[in-house]
Amino acid sequence: MSESEKLGSEPSISRRKRNILIFVLIGVTSIFIRLLYSYEFETSALLYVGIPFFVAIALLAILKKPQHDTLGSYYVYASKWSFIVMLGTSIILFEGFVCVVIFMPIYFFILFLMYLFHTMVQRLHEKKKNTLYAHALPVLIVVSALEGVVPSFEFDREYSVSRDIVIDAPAEVIQAQLKQPMELDVDRNWLLSLFPMPTDIEAGSLLSGDVHNIKFVYHRWFVTNTHSGAMSLELTEVSEDYIKTTFLEDTSYISNYMDLKGTEIRFEERDNEQTKVTLTIHYTRFLDPVWYFGPLQEYAIGKTAELLLSELFVPDSI
Template sequence: MLAGIVLAVFAALLAVRVTRFGGLDQTALFYVGLPAMLALLVVLCVRVRGAGAVAMAVTTVCLLMAGPMLGEGMVCLVISAPLIYGVVALVAWVVGALRRTDRRHSNALLAVPLLFALALEGVAGFSLLPREDAGTGSVLVGADPADVAAALAAPPAYAAPDALLLSAVPFPEPVEAVGSGLEEGDTRVVHFTPRRTLAPGAEPTPRHLGLEVVESEVRADGGRVVFAVTEDTAFANWMRMERAVATWRGEPDGTRLTWEIEYTRTYDPSWYFGPVQSHVTDLAADYLAGTFQREAQALSGGDAR
């Protein structure tokens, strides 16, 4: 019975994720509904005292089997793992509690579909929280505004991210940028680490992000430049990148540089992926700020602050 459940759920998960059928792989139905159904099936079908533990074990097996085959989808599984385990544990606990309380009141199991109602978020475009959001990172640069502007105008040298989450989860990492200038119409193409999968015969796929300066104001005491995303093969599977805004202003101790990354969330449930994507984007904005801080201070001969 357990083997059949594992194989059936694994096949369903893999089919939906790989074929992206109906866009369901980005909805709460995939990250809440499927784990809830898995837990419910295991707890109801496995007649042992440790049915909840079995449900968690089956979930782990499914995740381990699916992850290596999903390529960059592994990022989604890693990020959503706490949500999936939480849903499975909750359903297993509710069903177990109902069983222990009074077997004659089996109709109480109808309370479980309330959880499935939350799983419908995103299926028809409905979202509890706004989809538009922005991540922000700010740093004090030990250089004057002119050096910061010069650093922003040139392709930076990217380093490995310091944030544990960005380095532990297999997000795309920037490798190099092509293009320069801060005038309207100037462009950048940022190349990222290639996409890799374990599919037979699969070759690494290049990933990049195209940017164009659509607003520019450069002054002696600071400035603001807006980069619009024109093409995205790096993050499009997780979010819709909109704009990146760099703002800098002179201060007594240096120059305050702030990066803001504007995006549209495409994953549900919003109450989980909203805060997660917001935090990750904040880390990415901090990474950008730190990158150009090093570049500007190298131009001025200063040290990182």
């Protein structure tokens, strides 16, 4: 018996076979993802649930549990290889780092669920018990992967997120503040910091019909693979206590994830010269599944509204 076998690790021939199969898995997964893009399923749960499900099944078949390893260390072992597969496919498909970061939580969550299923079935087999009910978990994952693929299996995509702030100034002073240039170098929430800030904002007056242009530059690979985009925002209705805007065009990186419809700003003056400002952002969710991207995008839009309220609406004199 070789030294590696005595220690409970994989023999070298097994490691070579494993590495070859991992390489094949990266290639096959990349082809599957490319096909989903070709058939316009890139926003469906087939990509964000189905692909991790396929990778998890393949890895659990490829990776044999080393002798004497605990179940916890086996999961870490499988997670390491799943991370390698994800990075491999990302490199082949030239994915940007934002896509990778957003994909990682759901990717590893599906792997964890399949690991639980694998462990559950193994223990039931050892106890010679029926494993039929354990298969409900992969069935639920498969069903979830059909969201956005089957027309009847979709959830509401229209969202409206509101945030408010009370400012020690009358409404006219706050509206005057909106005409001032926005400070672009500001601290942002960790999720928002993944996305580029505007490089230039062309804003005119606050008159109805005015169009504001916002330009973005995004480096998909931190410093290279640069993409440019822009937003055109029209002020469709302006009054003393209400401003409504509509997005006419959005070619920024954000448009890959959602369709921004517009905003509503309400000014509610109070007796002590304070004003409650409520900002509502309307958008359409593109990505499935809803149980992951719904809360994630609501959180991001909520933080965006809070940032805009604190940076755009509060007069410099306060």
